[in-house]
Amino acid sequence: MNDLTPIEKTTAKDWASDQEVRWCPGCGDYAVLKAVQRTMPDLGVAREKTVFVSGIGCSSRFPYYMETYGFHTIHGRAPAVATGVKLANPDLDVWIITGDGDALSIGGNHTMHLIRRNLDCQLLLFNNEIYGLTKGQYSPTSRIGTRSPSTPFGSVDRPARPCGFALGAGARFVARAIDVNKNLPDVLKAAHAHKGTAxxxxxxxxxxxxxxVFAPFTAREVASEMQLWLKAGEKMLFAGGAKGIALDAETLTLKVVAGDHPAVLVHNPRNRMMAHMLVEMPPVGFPVALGVLYDDPASTFEAAVIEQNDQVSAGKKPDLQALVAKGQSWMVEKEPRAE
Known part of the structure; x- marks a missing residue:
């Protein structure tokens, strides 16, 4: 298929494989899968040019359920495999599916390098603050006091903040969403539109x-008060517009004010410092910032590699034999067998 070939229109069913979906009844993964399958027809990409790469964990079964190409790799190494896929064929649309344990424990180093390199891909980190596949041990994002088989008296670890980690690693696109929220497809579309690691x-x-565990801000009765959905160019309002987020000029920290207060901030997704502040808002007295927190594109890793390769190979004729014989090769002679 070339760039001039029109992409056949698809439906959500076209993106669903014939494999039986096997997660626990009621698992949030079902909602995310459906959201992705519903979103794919709107992205203007072909199934044969789409690749889903996962590591290990409940969420990592995802590639089996998408009617695309896919790799179910090893624990924490999905970013490395995805990098190889994108470098081998930059025209492919690459999605990485991972969990809080897969991406931020054994895979933390790989996740960091993927982000800082800015490979053009979408990384979806399913955060349930627990190791589900291995039966409920605490994870890097589990809260202090979490009781689990590995922390029967409560976890004493300070949890990692995935979006804070991403920003610290140099991410150019950072977003948050909720598995069952209607806004998830819009976040996925924004991530796909971004050129670089989303x-x-x-x-x-x-x-x-x-x-x-997320009920304090996801439960229907508190959602309005506890969710701040960000939109570029719009005021940071929540609670039905009754409350807003402003900057305290004295402490240079965020504060909650009345929605009609003149100091209510307008969301600028290119403001990296503000993105950090939104991620770090305290859990008490503040809403959870959702949607696209940061979006400021930069040159991608694969584009730099391709450009470098083109420069190095310009004007040169491929000659494998000459390369093999170029000063760093030798012939291993067969020694005569001793009598």
């Missing part, structure tokens, strides 16, 4: 080992 943290409920 990091999306998805709060995903594990009904078996960490049920309702």
């Amino acid at each position: 990091f999306v943290e998805i709060f995903q409920n594990c009904v078996v080992y960490n049920d309702d």
Whole structure:
């Protein structure tokens, strides 16, 4: 297929494979899968040019359920495999599916380097603050006090903040969403439109080992008060517009003010410092910032590699034999066998 070939129109069903979806009943992964399958027809990409790469964990079954190419790789190494896929064929649309344990424990180093290199891909991090596949041990994002088989008296670790980690690693796109929220497809579309590594943290409920851990801001009765959905160029309002986020000029920290206050901030997704502040808002007295927190494109890793290769090879004729014989090769002579 070339760039002039029109892409056949598809539906959500066209992106669903014939494999039986096997997650625990009520798992948030089902909602994310459906959101992705519904979103793909709107992205203008072909199934044969789409690749889903995953590591290890409940979420990492994802490639089996998409009617695309896919790789179910090893623990924490999905970013490395995805990098190889993109470098081998830059025209492919690459998605990485990972979890909080897969991406931020054994895979933390790989995730960091993917982000700082800015490979053109979408990384969806399913964060349920627990190790679900291995039966409920605490994860890098588990909160202090989390009781689990590996922390029966409560975790004493300070949890990692996925979006803070991404920003610290140099991410050029950072977003947050909720597994069952209607805004998830819009976040996925924004991530896909970004040229470079698009990091999306998805709060995903594990009904078996960490049920309702996000209820303080996802429950229907508190959602309006506790969710701040960000939109570029619009005021940071929540609670039905009754409250807003402003900057305290004395302490240079964020504060909650009345929605009609003149100091309510307007969201600028290119403001990296503000993105950090939104990620670090305290859990008490503040809403959770959702949507696209930061979006400021920069040159991609694969583009730099391709440009360098073109420069190095310009004017040169491929000659494998000459390369093999170029000063750093030798012939191994067969020694005569001793009598």
